[in-house]
Amino acid sequence: MTAEPPEEEPTTEEQPADLFPGPGSSWSALWSDDEIFALQEIETAEPGLDRTKDYPVSRQFCGNPDCRKPVGRAIGSQPPIRQGFCPYCGTPFSFLPKLARGDVVAGRYEVDGRLAHGGLGWIYLARDRRLQGMPVVLKGIINATDGRALRLAHVERDALIRLDHPNIVRIISYVEHPDPHSGRTDEYIVMEFVRGHTLQAVLDTGAPELRLEDVTAYGHWILAALQYLHGEQLLYCDLKPENVMHGGNRLKIIDLGATRGIGETGGSIIGTDGFRVDRDEIRRHGLTERSDVHTVGRTLEKLFDAARAREADPRVAFGVESLRRLLNRAVASFESRFASAAEMAEQLDGVHRELLSLRRGKPYGMASTRFENTAELLDAGLGVVPGLDRWTAEETPDGTIHDGLPPPKLAASRLPVPRVAESDPAAAHLANARVLAEPRKLLSRYEDFGDRSVELDLALARVHIELDGLVAAAYRVTKAAEQLGEWAAHDWRITWHYGLLGLAKGNIGEAFKAFDSVYSQVPGEAAPKLALGFCFEHLEDDEQARRHYEVVWRRDNEQASAAFGLARVALRQGDRDAAVHILDRVPRSSRHYDAARIGAVRVLLARFDGALPGMHDIATAAERLPDLYLDNGEPDGEARQRLVAILRETALARVLASGPGAGADRSGGLLGEHVAEPELRVLLERSYHELARHARDRQEHGVLIDAANTVRPWTKR
Incomplete structure (x- = not known):
């Protein structure tokens, strides 16, 4: 740790509060998922004592705050002086160790030896005679005449006394002991002894076992400790790998x-070069929660570089990119950086789960704090039964399936919606209005609110996009940005809505740029990756679309929009089995479960590049069809009749293409009926007559009756 006087007094200025605080107000509510963030077990051997006799000469400075000149430096062949008087101001100094093996401090703590030296004091290992030799740490001041060091030691003592957090080293007592060299009384903090290794020691060994998910787990617990400190109105200021201990499966920050x-x-400006923020930021803003976030980012960068250099699993490549973006934001400029430890932790936790899901092949979902769980499915027909237009708008339906890729304008109204910031004045009004599903009713209700509101303008923009009022939508986004002023450029909500506007205008490049920026701002969220996957589809880059949909789907298998995106990619590649497989994996708990099952049946019955499905696929569709939830549960509703008609059409086409004798499948029938050509013609004729009863006009009715007459079996005259 280094401390230097600032060139001028730092100032504090108002910053926008985190608009989306994490759930709950206590650390226990925020940081309780031990299983997800479990650390690897690390061996905790007996501590090695520091055999170095001398304090580094380069750190010897006069303790007089008005002097602070180097003292005790070697001159010529003369060795350094460890104890004496400052030649400039006469202030005494001593950099000699104060305690030796066997010394007993305060009649209780027997010294084993020195563990190390920090920026301010010697650190000793001792045994508590009253508690069966329990190991403790004694921390004292190296140079007792250094007023600044004494003040900082008191700060550490006073901070530790009131803190109680499992990831922060715990103070046990505070004692005094005479200096054997000067006779003055020295002060010592008695702290718990934390077995293990610092993260710097882990790095120094080459970090052979360090994985990317270990880096994110370290970050989780570090941020838990800092969030607690910030709640106690304290800043840590000097986070770095050597101030974090990993012992067993626990992590603690030390040296406060x-x-x-x-x-x-x-x-003084306190911190360590390479980890603290630059002087200019301290002059402009003082030390803030954002400056602590910066030190976390720099610390995790060191670990990330070590883990990434050894990462050989290609499955986690997307997670590597997400973590890189997260760390870039953690060390970005003041305005672009995470506003708090809680905000960074939210995104880091999402990236952590992403890495786990990619590595382990199972979902690790979490509720988003940034986006609503939207009811809309990013699909344009694959998950629904075709209407009568399939027969009446085409002279001869050929059975080719549309992949369901929505047009950009439709996607702009179906992508996830950002959560409303609780601090916004219109939050309650917007929540009450959401029960209105009809866009024009929503528009009227929103406009009833008289006050200015960022969230209200953004909600109005989304309604105008849905109503195709793009000029009005752009105006509302601009109004929202104007209310945020200079912070608008750093607000992901504004950028997200620029992306929606880009889609609504059909400008995929503009939308892509915006969504990619949101990904960098909230890299733990699924929504921007889903939006980017959609953009890649329209840019005809199916490989990138697949990667983005897959990372969303693997982390949370209730993200049915990602499953449909993957199914579309498989359809375009002609892979029927892959499309069915992914749709089959949408869980029953998903609100789009029924749409996925309908989509799977449609894929089984579809032509691919003119090629009919095999009888095995047709028979599988026939087995599934009776179990589909259609027509609000009616056993023989209109939608079921249409899907049965498609099944019978496909089966007849397959039999005709296969020649005489074809048609028997493994179950001996389709929907309980024999599948030879004559019987299939009778069944399909019956289907067309049933569909004709649902015709909307005489023309549709006539088309369907003609189809029935065309398909009926020939009879002898």
């Missing part, structure tokens, strides 16, 4: 000597 109060100004 740099702790500052939130909003505290003046004093």
Whole structure:
């Protein structure tokens, strides 16, 4: 740790609060998922004592805050001086160890030896005589005449006394002991002894076992500790790998000597080069939660680089990119950085689950705090039974299936909707209005709200997009951005709506750019990856579309829009089995389960490049069809009749294409009927007559009756 005087007093200025605070207000509500974020077990051997006799000469400075000049430096062949007086101001100094093996501090703590030295003090291992030799850590000041060091030691002591968090080293006591060299009384903090290794030690060994999901798990627990500290109105200020201990399967941050109060100004700039924010930010904003977030980002970057260098599993490549984007935002400029530890943790947790799902091949879903769980399915017909137009609008339906890719304009109104910030003045009004499904009713209700509101303008923009009012939609997004002022450029909600506008205009490149930016801002969210997958489909890059849909689907198998996207890619590649397989994996708990089952039956019956399905596929569709939920549960409703007609058409076409004797399948029939040509013609004729009863006009009725007459079996005259 280094501390340097600032060039001028840092200032604090108002920053927008995190608009989407995490669930609950206590650390236990935010950070309780031990199983998901379990750390690898690490061996905790007996501590190695520091045999180094001397404190680094390069760190020896006068303790007088008005002097701070180097002291005790070697001159010529003369060795360094460890104890003496400053030649510039006469202040005494001593950098000699104060305690030796066998010393007993406060009549209780017997010293084993030195563990290390920090930026301010020697750190000793001792045994508590009153608690059966339990190991403890004694931490004292190296140079007792250093007023700054004493003040920081008191800050650490006072901070530790009131803290109680499983990821922060715990204080046990505070004691005094005479300095054997000067006779002055020294102060020591007594802390719990944390077995294990610092993360810097893990890096120094080459981190052979470090995985990417270990990096995100470390980040989770580090951010848990910092979120707790911030709730106590404290900033840690000096996070780095050497200040984080991993022992067993637990993690703790240590060395709270740099702790500052939130909003505290003046004093030295505390932190470590390469981890703390730059001087300009401290001058402009002071030390903030964002500056702590920066140190977390730099710490995790070191671990990320080590883990990525050894990563050999191609399945996690997408997760690598998500983690890279997350760390880039953590160390970005003040305005673009995560506003709080909780905000960064939300996104890091999403990336962590993404890595786990890709590595382990099973879902690790979590509720989004940024997007609503939308009821809309990103599909344009694959999951529904075709209407009568299939027969009446085409002279001879050929059985080719449309893959269901929605047009961009439709997708703009079906992609996930951002959650409303609870702090917005229109939040309650918007929540009450959501029960209205009809867009024009929503528009009227929204416009009843008189006050200015970012969320209201964005909601109005979405309604105008649905109503094809693109000029009005763009106006509303602009109004929302104007209310945010200079922060609009860093607000992912504004960028998301620019993406929706791009889709509504049919400008896929513009939409892609916006959604890619949102991905960088909230890399743990599924919605931007889903939107990018859709853009890739329209850009005819099926491989990239597949990658984006797959990462969403693998993490949460209730994301049915991603499943339909994967099915579309498989259809375009002519892979019937793959399309059916992915639709079959949509779980019953999904609101789009029935649509997926309908889609699977339609795929089984579809032609691919003019080629009919085999009898095995047709028979499989026949087995599934009776179990589909159609027509609100009616056993013989209109939609079921249409799907039965498609089944019979396909079976007849297959029999005719296969020649005499074809038609027997493994079950001996389709929907309980024999499948030879004459019987199939009778069944299909019956289907067309049933469909004709549902015709909307005489022309449709005539087309269907003609189809029935055309397909009926020939009879001898």
